[in-house]
Amino acid sequence: MALNLKKIVFPLVLALLLGGLAFTLLSKDEAPPVAFTTITGQKIELQQLRGKMVLVNFWATSCPGCVQEMPKLSDTYKAYHDKGFEIVAVAMDYDPPDHVLHFADKNKLPFAVALDADGSLAKAFGDVQVTPTSYIIDQQGHIVQRVMGEVNFVTLKSLLDQKLKGSA
Template identity: 55%
Template sequence: MTSSSKAWVKPAIAAVLLAAAGLAAYSTLNSKNSAPAVTFVGIKGEKITPESLRGKVVMVNFWATSCTTCVAEMPQMVDTYNKYKDKGLEFVAVAMKYDAPNYVVNFTETRQLPFKVALDVTGEAAKAYGDVAMTPTTFVIDKDGKIIKRYVGQPEFPALHKLLEEHLKG
């Protein structure tokens, strides 16, 4: 092999290892099936506890203001929340630890986000949810606190809405 044909080897190995680590975290998360008992801290300092979310279908969306897909999907996330909030949906948008808090607050205010927005300044929430590194990553959690779906990247919104409707019944 020439040195130019070897150039792809290290990045390819790194990608495979990263994918394997992601799958391991995902399967570990799925084998537990319960959402981690994380208390989020909202942008105004309020605590969002697992107990305050119990009995509701919850979407936990890990995002960043620097993530173009996150910013692009946010209007649809707002529409989804507004469509289902009166049926028992709760939504927590968790800004990644590398996201500057003032950027998050500014984004939240200028976009008038109607749901809870939290800061993960230590990275503990992302770690508890299976070492979330890719944004956006969204978890759908049922009324009993079990993770029913994990989306990496923008969800297919009609399928997400169908899933929410199934779990918001009764």
């Protein structure tokens, strides 16, 4: 009797565990199907960036943490761009466009800088209110990490090294 019970329970438990694992792996949040308009007027659809790791950074020129992390974002972009990494820095709707343009020019930001003029991009990403807030999106378009506050660049570089292995 005990042997029969083991023959029934073990496969059942195994099936439940594998089912849970499959659900966890398959239920990653999809990045929203948004289009960014950069300060230079270029339109970038997030869908076009599939196949690359993407960091979408919501920020404001009036946010000290945002301003502080920009040089590190620039350095990370320069180090990983050729391997398949993109950054889109999205200025919040309350940030005056002329301030954003001045900041991007003055700091020679090497990545795309977009304006969220009507707040629709922040809403699409779960109604972002806090800056900086960053979303790291994998090559398949899944959000693999959401960071409220400044990015941990050691963690980001480790993730990029892992995900971009063999690229470029």
